[in-house]
Amino acid sequence: xxxxxxxxxxxCLPLGVYAFFASxxxxxxxxxxxxxxxxxxxTAFIIFVFSCSALLVGCLLVGKFYMAYVYQYxxxxxxxxxxxxxxxxxxxxxxxxxxxxxxxxxxxxxxQNRHDRSTLFPYVLTTLSAIQIFFVVLLLFxxxxxxxxxxxxxxxxxxxxxxxxxxxxxxxxxxxxSLYLGYVGMSIPFAFGMAALISGxxxxxxxxxxxxxxxxxxxxxxxxxxxxxxxxxxxxxxxGYWAWDPxxxxxxxxxxxxxxxxxxxxxxEKRNMLKVWNxxxxxxxxxxxxxxxxxxxxxxxxxxxxxxxxxxxxxFLTFLILTIVVSVGFLIYRLEKLESxxxxxxxxxxxxxxxxxxxxxxxxxxAVLWGTIFPVISEAVRGVKISIGPPYFNKVMVPIGLIxxxxxxxxxxxxxxxxxxxxxxxxxxxxxxxxxxxxVLTTVFYTRHIAVVTSFTFCGFVLATIFLEYKKGIQIRxxxxxxxxxxxxxxxxxxxxxxYGGYIVHFGxxxxxxxxxxxxxxxxxxxxxxxxxxxxxxxxxxRFDEINVDKxxxxxxxxxxxxxxxxxxxxxxxxxxxxxxxxxxxxxxxQPGTEVFIKRSMIExxxxxxxxxxxxxxxxxxxxxxxxxxxxxxxxxxxxxxGTMIVMWPKPKSRKEVTA
Amino acid sequence: MTFVFILIxxxxxxxLASPFYMKQTKDTLIEQTSHPVIELTSQKENLLQSIRELxxxxxxxxxxxxxxKSLRASIEHKTVEVMxxxxxxxxxxxxxxxxx
Numbered sequence: 001x002x003x004x005x006x007x008x009x010x011x012c013l014p015l016g017v018y019a020f021f022a023s024x025x026x027x028x029x030x031x032x033x034x035x036x037x038x039x040x041x042x043t044a045f046i047i048f049v050f051s052c053s054a055l056l057v058g059c060l061l062v063g064k065f066y067m068a069y070v071y072q073y074x075x076x077x078x079x080x081x082x083x084x085x086x087x088x089x090x091x092x093x094x095x096x097x098x099x100x101x102x103x104x105x106x107x108x109x110x111x112q113n114r115h116d117r118s119t120l121f122p123y124v125l126t127t128l129s130a131i132q133i134f135f136v137v138l139l140l141f142x143x144x145x146x147x148x149x150x151x152x153x154x155x156x157x158x159x160x161x162x163x164x165x166x167x168x169x170x171x172x173x174x175x176x177x178s179l180y181l182g183y184v185g186m187s188i189p190f191a192f193g194m195a196a197l198i199s200g201x202x203x204x205x206x207x208x209x210x211x212x213x214x215x216x217x218x219x220x221x222x223x224x225x226x227x228x229x230x231x232x233x234x235x236x237x238x239x240g241y242w243a244w245d246p247x248x249x250x251x252x253x254x255x256x257x258x259x260x261x262x263x264x265x266x267x268x269e270k271r272n273m274l275k276v277w278n279x280x281x282x283x284x285x286x287x288x289x290x291x292x293x294x295x296x297x298x299x300x301x302x303x304x305x306x307x308x309x310x311x312x313x314x315x316f317l318t319f320l321i322l323t324i325v326v327s328v329g330f331l332i333y334r335l336e337k338l339e340s341x342x343x344x345x346x347x348x349x350x351x352x353x354x355x356x357x358x359x360x361x362x363x364x365x366x367a368v369l370w371g372t373i374f375p376v377i378s379e380a381v382r383g384v385k386i387s388i389g390p391p392y393f394n395k396v397m398v399p400i401g402l403i404x405x406x407x408x409x410x411x412x413x414x415x416x417x418x419x420x421x422x423x424x425x426x427x428x429x430x431x432x433x434x435x436x437x438x439x440v441l442t443t444v445f446y447t448r449h450i451a452v453v454t455s456f457t458f459c460g461f462v463l464a465t466i467f468l469e470y471k472k473g474i475q476i477r478x479x480x481x482x483x484x485x486x487x488x489x490x491x492x493x494x495x496x497x498x499x500y501g502g503y504i505v506h507f508g509x510x511x512x513x514x515x516x517x518x519x520x521x522x523x524x525x526x527x528x529x530x531x532x533x534x535x536x537x538x539x540x541x542x543r544f545d546e547i548n549v550d551k552x553x554x555x556x557x558x559x560x561x562x563x564x565x566x567x568x569x570x571x572x573x574x575x576x577x578x579x580x581x582x583x584x585x586x587x588x589x590x591q592p593g594t595e596v597f598i599k600r601s602m603i604e605x606x607x608x609x610x611x612x613x614x615x616x617x618x619x620x621x622x623x624x625x626x627x628x629x630x631x632x633x634x635x636x637x638x639x640x641x642x643g644t645m646i647v648m649w650p651k652p653k654s655r656k657e658v659t660a
Numbered sequence: 661m662t663f664v665f666i667l668i669x670x671x672x673x674x675x676l677a678s679p680f681y682m683k684q685t686k687d688t689l690i691e692q693t694s695h696p697v698i699e700l701t702s703q704k705e706n707l708l709q710s711i712r713e714l715x716x717x718x719x720x721x722x723x724x725x726x727x728x729k730s731l732r733a734s735i736e737h738k739t740v741e742v743m744x745x746x747x748x749x750x751x752x753x754x755x756x757x758x759x760x
Contacts, residue, residue, distance in 0.1 A: 007665040011672075018676065036679035044672045204702070270710065345731075415722035416713055417731055423724045472720040 002067055005055035006146045008048040012136045015045045020129035027122035027199060035117075038125055042110060045132065046103040053100040056093060056145055060086050065160045069093055069145040075162035077554050082168055088176045089163050091297070091312070092145035097176075099135040101184040102128070109188060109213075120206060123195035131187055134319045142312045165581045165593035171231040179224030179251055183289045185217025186254055189261075190286035190327075193279055197330035202337050207268055207278065212648065214265075214282075218258040219644045225251050226637040237594035237609035239524050239625035241633065244393040249372045250292025253365045257285040260361035263354045263411075266498075270416065271351060275338040276331075277358070283327045288365065290320045295372060346418040353411040360407065364400045371396070398451050402458060405513050408506050409462035412469055412499075434464035447521070455517040459510045466503045466510075473500070497646050504643030511636025518604070518629025526611065526623045538626050540606060541565040542574070547613060547620060556580040556590070558613045560620055564599070564606070572599050576608040576622065604628040697753055700746040707739040 019041035026034035056069070060083045065071045073086040073093070088097040106128055113121055139145070163172075189210040196206040228248060229241040242248060261281040267274050298313025331338075344351055371392050379385040413427050438460030442453050470492070477488035493500040527535050534543035542564045550557040562574040577595040599606040607625040614620070711732065718728040 003661045004665060007661070008668070011665070011669060015672070022676075033679040037676050040675045040678065044675060203699070270706065270713075272706070413722065415717035415727075416710070418727050419722060420724050420727055423722065423727070427722055469720075476716075476719050 001055045001058050002064065002146045002148070005052045005059075006144070008055075009052050009136065009139060009144070009146065012045055012048050012052075013133070013140060015041055015048070016129055016133040016136055019045060020126055020133060023122045023125040023129060027119060027126065030119060032117070035122055038122060039110060039114075042106060042125060042129070046107050046110075049096075049099055049103045052146075053087065053096055056096060057084055057087055059146075060084065063160070065158065066148050067145075068147045068149050071149060071160045073160070073163050075160040078162055078168070081173055082163055085167075085172045085176075086163050088180065089167050089172065090145075092139070092143040092147075094176070094180075095135060095139055095143050095312075096145050098180055098184055099132065099139065101177075101180050102131060102135070102187055105184060105188055118201075118205070119199050120192070120195050120201050123198045124191045126198070127191035127194040128187060131191075134315075138312060138315050142315055161583060161588070162581070165579065165591045166235060168581075168593070169231065169235050171227055171235065175224060175227040175231055178220045178227060182217050182219075182221030182224050182251070183254070183293070185213065185220060186258065186286045186289050188213040189217070189282045193282040194327060194330065197279070197327070197334050200334060200337060202275065202334060204269060204272070207265055210282070211262075211265055211269075214258055214261055214285075215644065215648055217285075218255065218262060219641070219648065221251060221255045221258065222637075222640055222644065225255060226634070226640075230634065233630070234596060234598070235594070237596050237611075237623070239607050239609065239623060239627065240519075240522075241630070244368075244371065244390050246292075246372050247296045249368050250289075250296050253288040253292060253368050253372075254285045256361050256365040256368070257281050257288060260358040260365075261285065263361075264358050267351050267354055271342050273340045273342045273344075273351070274355070275340055276335065279331060279338060281358075281362070283331065284362075284365075287320070287324060287327070288369070290316065290323060291369070292372075294320055295376075348414065348419045348421070348424060350411060350414045350416050353407060353414050357404065357407045357411060360400060360403050364397065364404070367396045367400065368393070401513070401516070402451070402454055405455065405458045405462060405509070408509055409458070409465040412503065412506075413465050430468060431461045431464035435461035449520050452517045452520045455513050459513055462506060462510050466507055469503055470500070493646060497649050497651065501643045501646030501649070504646060505640050506643075508636045508639030508641075508643055511632045511639060513636075515629050515631070515633030515636060518627065518632070521628045522625065524623065524625040526621060528619055528621055530619050535624075537624050539567050540571070540624075540626065541568065542608075542624065544620060544622070554582055556582070557595075558610065559595075560610050560613075560622070562597075562608060562622075572606075574599065574606070574608045576610040578610045578613055600631055602629075602631050605630045696749045697746065700742055700749055703742045704739065704746060707735055707742060710735050711739070 019038050022034055022038040022041060025031075026038050059067055059070050060074050061080065063070065063074065063076055065074075069090060069092050070086075073090045074083050078086075086093065088094045109124075109128075192206045192210045192213075196202050225248075228251065232238070232243070233241040258281075261278060264274050264278055264281065268278050294313060294316035298316060344355075346352070371388055374392075375385050375387050409431060413431070414424070419427070435457045439453060439457040442456045446456075447453065470489070473492045474485065474488045477483050477492055478485065481488070483491065523538050525537055529535065529544040531544055531546055534541055536542075542562045545561040545563055547558055547560045550559065557577055557579050559575055559577040562576075564571045564574060566572075574597040576597040579593040579595060580590040581593060582590050594609055594611075597608040605625075605627040607623075607627055609623040609625075611621040611623055714723065714728065714731055714735065717723045718725075723731070
């Protein structure tokens, strides 16, 4: 099967090149024959890539260990779903997975636009073909997952090394696919943006078409980032959920620019403004996904998450530079056509608030990018690799985040076009009063930590604005249409999913910020303990009771038991464990894994990670962390997902009603 | 396996070439928004939507009565202008169709 897959992958190269030139020809000549031929080429390409992925999964399941990829990432003892997940567990497979998702998106795109005869669409396919060609080249010449191990037939490859134990977790099955769906999803808006620039069709058609695509990509990026945070928290055993690691930053940067676009595109749709800015955001979001992948996959920045690095940096850098040059070139070429005839009516308008929110979001993306590439730049300029790490990010991103949080509340409360100062005073009366109350209560009863007080104050402000927006909308419906409360609420949301779904997303953001604020009070300590020995951390006392060792041919599990007292009252037990996964390759050392124990509550999490067990000394090293308010992050994430789903909910075409 | 692959290549090549030798249609791709009627209709819809949003902002107390009056008058004026242009464009289009 790997031979057929290899053949098909090779055939995809001329097919992609054909689709690229045929689509240009279709756009240039406007002949439907060329367009149809492009669609057929793309259909064949998509089928072949799907087949390649299916065949690779087949190889992983059957256990063809003479193939380098199968040998490296599976072994005979791995459960079936991890064998399937190994498709994206390593470098070469993840690149094929990337291409497969792109093809999946393209299949949907082509199906949706099968009757589209506009001159824009061929150039969309041109851009996507270029991306496909790049990935096929990468797979064929730098990272072929179907490569076999030379001389493997001589023996010694009866079993594989197996997937990294850190990846043998259910998150592995859902986190990378959602992140990739987000990353790759940015290709479609980029393709439409490029098509608009190439064809010169710079009206709002392309913007309307990409709104849902961008939202889809943003949705999956959000889920991917949240699952990544949850994975880090539950599996990596370091006690946190976000470390400003380059891999995390790579996924965060396009999320920020896509968030900016989702706000500013509303202004283009409503006021026909910010055309250049929106185009820049679309191009930038895709370029940032490439930059992030280049930074983390090339190995030029080190990351604890880089499970898949190899020598593909040169390819990515070349493609990245080419993408920047071509997209910026076309942008400059079409700049005059993109200029807007409309201007802002007032500085006190929702347009201005959105613009400010955009500047802060893009500023945040630039700050993250700078922090990520700084070690590379410092090494290139001064010859010393300086890692700036979380202190830099926390210092820069906390104020930026707080400004964004505040704007989350301000934007929706201001009218489109123009608001007077008097009106602003009236509109913001209750939210400001709520914010002051929260500020006082936090300072008196909880903390005087300036960032936390500010965060809670702004959270109170935003919550009040969301409440008021819903309240006013419901009241208008109840009064004007004589609807009951629940009917008015449901219809309010259904009549304007974008606005009221967006507020639910904002509510999720508020909960996320409450969760982030808890990090200011995080307490952590590592202890060396013998059985029966007790220690104290904050209001918790814990005693190491015993350790049980469970040995199987594939792994050794060391499960410790702790008794916990809270304020000297019996509270709970904890069972953190350390696992040593035996390699199936003779002579290879076992790979360690951690099974953390988390006692969750809405106030704080009590977190135990067993770091090591010294059998000779009969002592353990354990990390204990008290993590306040972490649960709000996961609940906030759920609201963010719920709100986005409401916004994405299909709207009947006939509906024209915009407001409540 | 090689034979299967050769068959796939031949079948794909025929598929790609099929639109050229079948020549079922002489249709061309079209510039969907090049026509002024489409452009003006879109402008009109945007302006009507702006009026609805302004009304809602006024009802929810985000716009003062004075601002509401002046903004609504301004958007209404623009809408009337666009509708006049649209009427003219429609008439021109009908005239052209009749002459054809």
